[in-house]
Amino acid sequence: MHRGWLTYIAALLLIGLSHGLPAFGEEETPPPSTVTAEDFQPNSFEEGLTQVETYLRDQSDKSVSTQDRLQQGLKMLDQVWQLDSAAAPKKKLIWMRFSLRMGLAGMGDEKNLDLLAAELKKASEHEDAEVSAEAVNAGLTLEMLLLRQQPPQQRLAVLKEKAQEIKAMETGPLSAKLGMTLVKNLEIVPDKDQAALMTDSLASHFAKSSDESIQKIATDMQGYARRINLKGNTMRVVGKKLDGSDINWASYKGKFVLVDFWATWCGPCISEFPGMKKLYETYHEHGFEIVGISLDDSKSDVEQFIAAREIPWTIICNAHGDDYQGFSDENARYYGINAIPQMIFVGQDGIVIDTEARGERLEELLAEAFPDVEVPQETTETTTTNVVTE
Numbered sequence: 001m002h003r004g005w006l007t008y009i010a011a012l013l014l015i016g017l018s019h020g021l022p023a024f025g026e027e028e029t030p031p032p033s034t035v036t037a038e039d040f041q042p043n044s045f046e047e048g049l050t051q052v053e054t055y056l057r058d059q060s061d062k063s064v065s066t067q068d069r070l071q072q073g074l075k076m077l078d079q080v081w082q083l084d085s086a087a088a089p090k091k092k093l094i095w096m097r098f099s100l101r102m103g104l105a106g107m108g109d110e111k112n113l114d115l116l117a118a119e120l121k122k123a124s125e126h127e128d129a130e131v132s133a134e135a136v137n138a139g140l141t142l143e144m145l146l147l148r149q150q151p152p153q154q155r156l157a158v159l160k161e162k163a164q165e166i167k168a169m170e171t172g173p174l175s176a177k178l179g180m181t182l183v184k185n186l187e188i189v190p191d192k193d194q195a196a197l198m199t200d201s202l203a204s205h206f207a208k209s210s211d212e213s214i215q216k217i218a219t220d221m222q223g224y225a226r227r228i229n230l231k232g233n234t235m236r237v238v239g240k241k242l243d244g245s246d247i248n249w250a251s252y253k254g255k256f257v258l259v260d261f262w263a264t265w266c267g268p269c270i271s272e273f274p275g276m277k278k279l280y281e282t283y284h285e286h287g288f289e290i291v292g293i294s295l296d297d298s299k300s301d302v303e304q305f306i307a308a309r310e311i312p313w314t315i316i317c318n319a320h321g322d323d324y325q326g327f328s329d330e331n332a333r334y335y336g337i338n339a340i341p342q343m344i345f346v347g348q349d350g351i352v353i354d355t356e357a358r359g360e361r362l363e364e365l366l367a368e369a370f371p372d373v374e375v376p377q378e379t380t381e382t383t384t385t386n387v388v389t390e
Helices: 004-018 045-057 066-081 087-106 111-123 129-147 152-168 173-184 192-207 212-228 267-286 299-309 330-334 360-369
Strands: 256-262 288-294 314-316 342-346 352-354
Touching: 045 066, 045 087, 066 087, 087 111, 087 129, 111 129, 129 152, 129 173, 152 173, 152 192, 173 192, 173 212, 192 212, 212 330, 256 267, 256 360, 267 288, 267 360, 342 360, 352 360
Parallel strands: 256 288, 288 314
Antiparallel strands: 256 342, 342 352
């Protein structure tokens, strides 16, 4: 089995363990862990999870390899699982274990894939329906990740079969959750028309439910269908700029625009900024604009970040209220954005040219858009990792 994809997936999933730590490039580091795997004896489920997270983030002991740390983390999670707990912490543990197993698989220990599948199967039999459903969904997620290594036609056939199975289930929270997981993975189908048809079919199926939460999932599915079909079509952008005024998307007609979905806590997003700033300096006067759409929970965080980093382009931030969640942004929901950065390149006529305009690809797009502009001989640096929300 090719391991490159495993390394990519491992990096993507392990980002979840560092969520809440400083963004890449900041000097602050987490304090050393006071807990070792040997003396680990948590008094409660929640305390155990916190201690495991701290242990996994702690890089102060250089004698412990990353592989050993992940293995020890799994043993610690085994202890935590035996403790009494509500559903939410147990659901979190399922995904922590998922991340650690994938991390080890990405390092070449591929037996962890079979171990993970067996663990999720066992957890799917848990007496708590919420915990069981989370394990079933994690199992489908694993299946979708492994499917990426199969030929395109086989991927399409499996996804169609899974879609039919989900629609045949009783319509409820579990089938809706599985439907959304399937939709999120339709990007692996090269035939975008087929992917859009499957998404529309699932969305229509769940839209018939009288349950508002399931109807919301159906609406989000429709957003994924829009994003799948975005290339070659027009895009809409709405919301408030940092000064409180409304964005006038129509005013960008006649310019090439990069629409960047990002957040201050997203390391891969921030790593794109140095290159973006150089390209903005080169091409802005010739008709290049950037519109950043913040998916942060707090407007003040965005304002402080933009001021400190001296970001010169337009930022949309719709954050308001204490209970606001950045990924509920109207633009993000309309286009089914669940991983960032998502960088979309729009032509002068308002038609989307590319939906993966990062790093070198952005350089290529701008060179094609402005062939007569002389560019300083300096390349930008980028990473291919995205941060996922769930």
